[in-house]
Amino acid sequence: MTSYVSAFARGSRDMAGLLGGKGAGLAEMTRLGLPVPPGMTVTTEACRVYLDSGTEPPEMAGELEEGLLALEKETGRTLGSNQDPLLVSVRSGSRFSMPGMMDTVLDIGLNNVSVLGLAAASGKERFAWDSYRRLLQMYGRTVMGVDGQHFEDALAHLKHDRSLKQDQQLDVADLQEIVGRYQAIILRESGEEFPQDPRAQLRCAVRAVFSSWNAERARLYRRREHISDALGTAVNIQAMVFGNLGADSGTGVAFTRDPATGSAGAYGEYLSDAQGEDVVAGIRDAVPLAELERLSPACYRQLLGHLQTLEGHYRDLCDVEFTIERGRLWLLQTRVGKRTAEASFRIAYALVDEKVISDRTALERVDGEELTRLMFPQFAADPARAPLARGLAASPGAAVGRAVFDSAAAVRSAGRGEACVLIRRETTPDDLPGMVAAEAVVTSRGGKTSHAAVVARGMGKVCVCGAENLTVDAAGRRATTGAGTVVAEGDLLSVDGTTGAVHLGALPLESSPVGSFLENGRSTGALTDAVARSLRHADSARRLKVYANADTPHDAALARRLGAEGIGLCRTEHMFLGTRRPLVEAMILAADEAARAKALDALLPLQRQDFVGILEAMDGLPVTIRLLDPPLHEFLPDRTALSLRLAATPSPAAHDVELLAAVERMHETNPMLGLRGVRLALTVPGLITMQVRAVAEAVAERLRAGGRPRAEIMVPLVGAVEELRLVRDRVEQVLAEVAAETGTRIDCPIGTMIELPRAALTADRIAEAADFFSFGTNDLTQTTWGCSRDDAEAAFFPLYFKNHIFETSPFTSLDTEGVGLLITMALEKGLASRPGLTTGVCGEHGGDARSIHFFHRAGLDYVSCSPYRVPAARLEAGRATLRPAEHSDSR
Ligand code: ADP
Ligand code: MG
Ligand code: MG
Numbered sequence: 001m002t003s004y005v006s007a008f009a010r011g012s013r014d015m016a017g018l019l020g021g022k023g024a025g026l027a028e029m030t031r032l033g034l035p036v037p038p039g040m041t042v043t044t045e046a047c048r049v050y051l052d053s054g055t056e057p058p059e060m061a062g063e064l065e066e067g068l069l070a071l072e073k074e075t076g077r078t079l080g081s082n083q084d085p086l087l088v089s090v091r092s093g094s095r096f097s098m099p100g101m102m103d104t105v106l107d108i109g110l111n112n113v114s115v116l117g118l119a120a121a122s123g124k125e126r127f128a129w130d131s132y133r134r135l136l137q138m139y140g141r142t143v144m145g146v147d148g149q150h151f152e153d154a155l156a157h158l159k160h161d162r163s164l165k166q167d168q169q170l171d172v173a174d175l176q177e178i179v180g181r182y183q184a185i186i187l188r189e190s191g192e193e194f195p196q197d198p199r200a201q202l203r204c205a206v207r208a209v210f211s212s213w214n215a216e217r218a219r220l221y222r223r224r225e226h227i228s229d230a231l232g233t234a235v236n237i238q239a240m241v242f243g244n245l246g247a248d249s250g251t252g253v254a255f256t257r258d259p260a261t262g263s264a265g266a267y268g269e270y271l272s273d274a275q276g277e278d279v280v281a282g283i284r285d286a287v288p289l290a291e292l293e294r295l296s297p298a299c300y301r302q303l304l305g306h307l308q309t310l311e312g313h314y315r316d317l318c319d320v321e322f323t324i325e326r327g328r329l330w331l332l333q334t335r336v337g338k339r340t341a342e343a344s345f346r347i348a349y350a351l352v353d354e355k356v357i358s359d360r361t362a363l364e365r366v367d368g369e370e371l372t373r374l375m376f377p378q379f380a381a382d383p384a385r386a387p388l389a390r391g392l393a394a395s396p397g398a399a400v401g402r403a404v405f406d407s408a409a410a411v412r413s414a415g416r417g418e419a420c421v422l423i424r425r426e427t428t429p430d431d432l433p434g435m436v437a438a439e440a441v442v443t444s445r446g447g448k449t450s451h452a453a454v455v456a457r458g459m460g461k462v463c464v465c466g467a468e469n470l471t472v473d474a475a476g477r478r479a480t481t482g483a484g485t486v487v488a489e490g491d492l493l494s495v496d497g498t499t500g501a502v503h504l505g506a507l508p509l510e511s512s513p514v515g516s517f518l519e520n521g522r523s524t525g526a527l528t529d530a531v532a533r534s535l536r537h538a539d540s541a542r543r544l545k546v547y548a549n550a551d552t553p554h555d556a557a558l559a560r561r562l563g564a565e566g567i568g569l570c571r572t573e574h575m576f577l578g579t580r581r582p583l584v585e586a587m588i589l590a591a592d593e594a595a596r597a598k599a600l601d602a603l604l605p606l607q608r609q610d611f612v613g614i615l616e617a618m619d620g621l622p623v624t625i626r627l628l629d630p631p632l633h634e635f636l637p638d639r640t641a642l643s644l645r646l647a648a649t650p651s652p653a654a655h656d657v658e659l660l661a662a663v664e665r666m667h668e669t670n671p672m673l674g675l676r677g678v679r680l681a682l683t684v685p686g687l688i689t690m691q692v693r694a695v696a697e698a699v700a701e702r703l704r705a706g707g708r709p710r711a712e713i714m715v716p717l718v719g720a721v722e723e724l725r726l727v728r729d730r731v732e733q734v735l736a737e738v739a740a741e742t743g744t745r746i747d748c749p750i751g752t753m754i755e756l757p758r759a760a761l762t763a764d765r766i767a768e769a770a771d772f773f774s775f776g777t778n779d780l781t782q783t784t785w786g787c788s789r790d791d792a793e794a795a796f797f798p799l800y801f802k803n804h805i806f807e808t809s810p811f812t813s814l815d816t817e818g819v820g821l822l823i824t825m826a827l828e829k830g831l832a833s834r835p836g837l838t839t840g841v842c843g844e845h846g847g848d849a850r851s852i853h854f855f856h857r858a859g860l861d862y863v864s865c866s867p868y869r870v871p872a873a874r875l876e877a878g879r880a881t882l883r884p885a886e887h888s889d890s891r
Contacts, residue, residue, distance in 0.1 A: 004046040004056075005063040007070065008039050008238075013314075018043045020234030022093030025334045032313060034306055034331050038074050039088070039238030040067040042206055044095065047232035050210045061203075067237070068202070075239050080198025084121035085114040087131075087240040090205040092212060094233040097335055098221050103142035103212045105205045106275065107135040107240060111196040115179075127245060129175035134275070136182040136194060139201065143208040146189040154181045202237070209235045217429045224436060224459070226807055241330045243323040244275045248296070251276045251323040253449040254289055254303060256311040259319070259339040259457065260393065260448070262346030262526075266307050268319075269447045270295070276321055276332060285466070286447045299329045310334055315356050316365070317347050338458050340396055341370035342527055349530035363537050364882055368849045368872030371531065373397065373460050375518060375868060377509035379496050385503065388493070389481055391442065391467030393500035394453035399440035399462040400506045403491045405477045407434025414438070421493045423479050425472045426465075427452040435461065440495035442502055444470040444479070462497035470502075518871050519561045535563075535871065538878020544855060545862035546873045547622070549842060551575070553613030556623075559867035563874055566622035567614070568774060568864020569714075569842035572691060573630050575610050576603075584635040587687070589662055600690040607691065611698035615709040619702070622710045624774065624842070624864075625695055626753070627688050627727075629716040631676045633666040672788050677717020677753075681727050692731050696738035696746050703744050712749045714774055719758040721765040728769050753842070754826050755779035763826035767834040775823055775860075777843030777851075781810050784819050811844070814851035824858050840864055849876045856880035 011019050011027030019027060023041035030036045042064070049057045072078050077086035087109040110118065110132045119128035140146040155167070158178060164170060170178070186194045195201050212218060213233045222229060243251035254268030269286035271278055272295060293300040303322060306329075310318040319337035323330050339347065348362040357365075378398045401419035404410045407430065413420035414437035422438035424431060426445045435441055435455060440462035443452045447466055456463030469482045477489040487493065487504070494507040511519075517528040547568035548559030556567060576584045583602050590596035615623055633639075642660050646652045668674035681688040695711050702709035713731055718724045728750050739746045752769075754760055755776030763773070782789055789811050800806055806815070814820055830837050840862040845851035847865030852873060855863055857880070865873050 003063060004043050004060045005067045006041050006043065007067060008036060008041065011041060016095055017231075018045060018234070020044060020093035020095055020236075021097050021335055022091060022333055023234045023236050026236060026238070026332075028313075029310075029331055029334055032309060034309065035329060036331050037239040037241050038071055039236060040071065041093075042235040042237070044232040044234045047210045047213060047234065048230070050207070051213065051232060056207070064202075064206075065199075068199075071237075071239060079202070080109040080111055080114045082113045082117040085109055085117045085198075087114075087118070088202070089236075089238050089240055090202065090209060091236040091238065092209045092233045093236055094213070094227075095231050096225065096227050097338070098218060098225075098227070103138075103209060103215075104277070105135070105138045105142055105208070106277065107131045108139075108201050108205055109198040110135050111198065111201075113196075114198070122242075122245060124245060125172050126175065127242070129172055129179060130170075130244070131242075133175055133178050133182065136179060136186065139194065139205065140182065140186045140190075142212070143201075143204050144186055144190040144192065144194070146186055150185045150189060151182060154178065154185060206235050206237070209233060217432045220432055220436070223801060223807065229804065238332075241323050241325045241328075241332075242275070243271075243325060244273055245326055246273055248327045249273055249323075249325050250292075250295075251278065251321075252286065252289065252292070253319060253321055254307060255317060255319045255337055256307045257317050257343070257347055257350075259317065259337050259343050260396065262317075262339065262343035262350065264350065266304055269449050276323060285445070286449075296324060296327065299324050299327065302329050306331060312356070315351065315361075317343070338454065340457055341373045341460065342396060344370050345374070345530040345534065346526050349533055350526075352533075359533075359537055360882060363534055363541075363875075363879055366530075366534050366875070367879065368852075368869075368876040369460070371514070371534075371875055372869065372872045374514040374527075374531070375512060375871065377515065378498060378512050379494060379503075379507045380510040382507075385507075387501035388485060388487070388504045389442075389464075389467040389469045389502045391444075391464040391500050391502070392448050392453070393496075393498055394448050394450075394465045395441075395456040395461055395463035396498040397440075397460075397462040398507075398509060399495045399497070401439040401493065401495075403479070403487050403489055403493055404434070404438070405472065405474045405479070405489060407431045407437075409477075409489065410434035410437040421495055423470070423472055423487070424452070424474065426450060427455070435459065440464070440493075440497065442467055442470070442493075442495060444468060444472050456497075462495050464495055464497055464500050464502055467500075467502060518563075519558075535874060535878075538875045539563075540878075541881045542856075542874065542877035543881060544852070544860065544877040545840075546870055546877060547624075547840065547842075547846075547862050547864035548867045548870050549846075549864050550614070550867060552610075553617045555867055556614045556617035559870055560618060560621070562867055562870040564621075564867065564870045566624070566710075566862070566864075567618055568624050568840050568846070568862060570614060570623055570625045572607070572610075572626060572628055573634075575607055576628070576635055580606060581635060584632075585659070588632055588636065588666075589658055593686075596686055600686050604690050604694055604697075607694035608697050608701070611695050611711070612701055615698055615702050615711060616705075616707060618710075620708045620710065622712055624712045624714050624751075624772075625691075626714045626716055627678075627681055627691055629677050629680075631666070631668065631671045631674055632680065632684070633663060633668070633671070636663050636666070639663045639667055672782065678715050678719075678723045678727055679717065681715065681730075682723065685730060688727065688730065689734055692734040693738060696735050696748070697742070699746050699748065700738060700742040700744045712751060712772065714772075715750070715752045716776065717755060717779070718752045718766060719756045719762075721762065721769050724752050724766060724769045749838075751838070753779075754823075756783050757822060760822035760826035762829075764829035764833040767830040767837055770830075770834070770837070772838035772840070773826065773830050774864075775826075775839070775841045775843065777814060777819065777823075777841055777845045778811065780822065780843070781815060781819050784815075784822060785810065813848050814845045814854055816851075816854050820854055820858070827858060827860070847873055849879075852876040853880040 008030040013028040016024040019041045079086045089106045091104040115132045119125040137151045141148040243249045250272035252270035258267045268289035270292045271286040317337045321333040348365045351357045352362045401421040404420045410422045419439045421440045422434045423442045443465040452465045470479045472479045479487045494503040545565045547566040548564035549569040550556040551571045587599035699709045749771035751772030753776040839860045842864040846863035847869030
C-alpha cells in the first residue's frame with residue numbers, strides 16, 4: 001500500500017527520507033509521548049510525483065481529506081468553522097534541514113467567517129484579526145505569488161495615516177481595514193480572490209510548498225550543501241497553537257547544549273506573546289531562555305525535562321521550537337542541531353564521557369573541515385582597543401573585508417576577488433547569495449537563533465548579529481553607530497565572530513588555541529582535549545599515511561609539527577625564482593654548452609643547500625623531490641611587456657634583444673600541454689643532471705652529519721615508459737657518480753607522477769621503470785577532462801553547476817567516476833607488474849575529505865597535502881576506516 005499522507009502518530013525518526021526531517025522529528029516526538037499538536041505529513045514521494053508530472057498523485061486528495069477528518073475529530077474542531085475553528089500550519093520539511101529556505105504558511109483555515117469564530121472562541125478579537133492579516137500576507141506572498149512589498153507598504157501607509165509607530169498599536173478596526181486592503185491587493189496583483197474555502201487554501205498551500213523546492217534560493221542552498229535536487233520536500237500539516245494570546249503565551253527556540261561553544265546546559269531564546277516566525281526572523285528581541293524560569297516556572301521545568309528526553313533519545317545535541325499557549329507547553333519541531341566546529345568537537349567527547357556514545361561515534365561526528373576551521377587564526381587580543389560595535393557572537397572566527405550593504409554588492413565584490421562583510425538590519429533567505437559571497441555577516445537586529453545566525457553557523461561563516469548600536473541604511477549604503485561614526489560601503493572592517501566585536505580597519509591576527517595546540521602539543525582546555533582525542537583515535541585507526549606538500553625547510557618543519565609523515569611533493573620551481581632568476585635566464589640564453597654548464601654550476605650549490613635544509617627538517621622521513629616541471633619561459637619576462645618595452649627603447653641592450661628572441665622562440669600557444677615535465681628533462685639534460693646532483697650531494701652531506709636523509713626523485717608528466725627509462729638512466733648515472741665521489745651509499749628511489757591518461761592506461765609498463773607512483777590529480781583532472789583549470793573555472797563551471805553536470809568542482813573533490821577510474825586502473829596495473837610499488841597522491845585532492853575516503857578505499861599508501869591540511873587529512877583518513885560500506889559520496 002503506498003500512502004502519500006501519514007499521521008504523525010504513524011511515523012518515526014527512521015522515515016526522514018519519506019517524511020522529511022521535520023516530519024520524522026514530529027512523528028518521533030509524538031511516539032515519545034511529548035506534547036506535539038496533532039497533524040500529518042504529506043510525503044516527499046508525493047512531492048516528487050508532483051514535480052515530475054505537474055499534478056499530485058491521484059490518491060493524494062482522498063488521503064488528505066481522510067487525514068483532515070481524523071484531525072478534526074481528534075481536536076474536536078472543524079477547519080475554517082464559524083465556531084472555534086481548527087486552523088493549521090502548512091510547513092515544508094525536506095530530508096536535510098534547510099533553514100529558512102522553504103515556505104511555511106500559518107493560520108490556514110481563516111476566512112471572513114471563521115475569523116469571527118476565532119475571535120469568539122479566544123475572547124480576543126484583536127488576536128483573531130491579526131492572525132487573519134498574517135495569513136493573507138503569508139498566503140498572498142508564498143501561495144499566490146504577490147510581491148510581499150505591497151503588503152508592507154499598505155501596512156506602513158495605514159500606520160502613517162493613524163500616526164502609529166508599532167504594529168502592536170493597531171486596534172481591531174485598523175486590522176479589519178488592513179484585512180480588506182490585503183484582500184484587494186491579492187485580487188489586483190494575482191487576478192484572483194483570496195480563497196474563502198479552507199480546503200482550497202490547504203490544497204493550494206501544499207502545492208506551493210512542493211513548488212518552493214525549486215525556488216532559486218533553495219537550489220542555491222542545496223548546491224552549497226551538496227544536497228540532491230531529486231529528493232523533494234515533505235509537507236507537514238499541523239493544528240495551530242498560539243503563542244500570541246497574551247502574557248501567559250509565547251514562543252521560543254531551545255538547545256540541549258550551547259550550539260556555539262558546546263557548553264553543557266539548556267540554552268535558547270524566548271519571546272513572550274509572539275508567534276513562532278517572530279523569533280527566527282529576529283523581528284523583536286527575544287530574552288534568554290533562563291528568563292522563562294521566572295515567567296513560567298512550570299513550563300520551564302517541563303521544557304528542560306523534554307530537552308533531556310530528546311538528547312538522551314537522539315544521543316546528540318537537539319534543538320526544539322516550542323510554543324506556550326496560555327500556560328500550556330507545545331513542542332513544534334526538533335532535530336539534531338547545527339553547531340559550530342568548536343561545539344561539534346566538545347559535544348562529541350562530552351557525550352563519550354557521559355557514556356552516551358562510543359569513541360567510534362564521536363569520530364564519525366567530527367570532521368576535517370571543522371578541524372581546519374578551528375585552526376584559522378583569530379584576532380590578537382588587545383583590551384585597549386574599543387570596537388566600533390558589539391553584538392552577539394553568533395558564529396565564530398575572524399574575518400576582514402570591505403563593508404557592503406546588500407546581497408548583490410556582496411556578490412559583485414566576491415566576483416572581483418575582494419573580501420567583503422555583509423551588513424544588514426536582519427537577513428532573509430533572499431540574502432543567501434550575499435551571505436555565501438561575504439567573509440562575514442553583521443546584523444543590527446536579531447538573536448543567536450535569527451536567520452543570519454543559523455545560516456552563518458551552518459556555512460561556517462563568521463557572524464555577529466544584533467549589533468544594536470548600528471543603524472543600517474541599506475539604501476544609503478552605510479551604517480551609523482550610536483556615537484555617530486559612519487561606515488560607508490568599501491570601508492575595511494574586522495569582524496570577530498568569537499567575541500561579537502566589529503572593528504574598523506584590518507586587525508592583526510594570531511594563532512587559535514587549536515592551531516597552537518596542533519603545533520606544540522600542549523592542550524589548554526576542553527576543546528583541545530577533544531581535538532587531541534579525535535586525532536589519537538584517527539591516527540591509530542587509519543591505514544593511509546599523511547604526507548605534506550612542502551618546498552622549503554620552514555614548511556617542512558611546520559608540516560612535521562602538524563603530523564606529516566613525509567613530503568609527498570617538493571616542488572623545485574620556486575627555487576629558481578627571486579634572486580636566482582638571472583642564473584636561470586643565463587642558462588636559458590646560453591649560446592653553447594660551456595656557457596650553459598657555467599650557469600648550471602652557479603645554481604648547483606644553491607639548490608643543494610635547499611635540499612639539505614628540507615632533508616634535515618624531515619630527517620628519517622621520505623622527501624619526494626620533483627624534477628623541474630613548468631615550461632622554462634615561466635622564468636623569463638612576459639612576452640608582451642618585453643616587446644613593448646623594447647619597441648619603446650631607441651637602442652635596446654643586446655641582452656634584452658637576445659632575451660626577447662628567446663621568449664619568442666619558447667612561446668607556446670598551450671604551455672600546459674607543451675614543453676614541460678619529463679619533456680624538459682629530455683630536451684635540456686643538463687638541467688636534471690644539476691638537480692639530481694644537488695639532491696645526491698645533499699644526501700651525502702646529511703649522511704656525513706649523522707642524519708638519516710630519505711630523498712626520492714620524482715619525474716613529472718611521464719606518458720610512456722620509454723621517457724621514464726631515458727631519464728632514469730641519467731638519474732642513476734649521476735647518483736652513482738656522486739656516490740663514488742663522496743664514498744657514500746646513496747639509496748634514492750626513482751618514481752614518477754601519474755598525471756596523464758596515457759600514463760594511467762600504460763601503468764603496467766611504466767611500473768617497470770618506477771619505484772613509486774604519485775598521482776598528480778590536478779593535472780590528471782585537467783588532462784582527463786581536457787580543460788585547463790584557470791580557464792574553465794571562470795568560463796563555464798557556473799553553467800555546469802547549474803545544469804548538474806557536476807555538483808562540486810572536480811578540482812576540489814576528486815571526480816571518482818572518471819579520474820578515479822583511471823587511478824584504480826593504474827594502481828591495479830602498476831601493482832600487478834611491480835608488487836612492492838609505493839603509491840600516493842600529491843594533488844590538492846590529498847587534503848579533501850571525500851577524496852581521501854576514496855583514496856583509502858582505492859588502497860593507496862599515502863595522501864600528501866598542504867601543511868595546514870595535514871591534521872584534517874589525518875582525521876579524515878581515520879574516519880575513512882569507520883564505515884566502508886555505508887559511505888555516501890552524494891546525499
Ligand atoms: P522553518 O523550517 O523555517 O523553521 P517552520 O515550518 O518550522 O519553518 O515554521 C515557521 C515557524 O512557525 C516556526 O517558528 C514554527 O514553530 C511556527 N509554527 C509552525 N507550525 C506551527 C503551529 N502548528 N502552531 C504554531 N506555530 C507553528
Ligand atoms: Mg522550524
Ligand atoms: Mg602536474
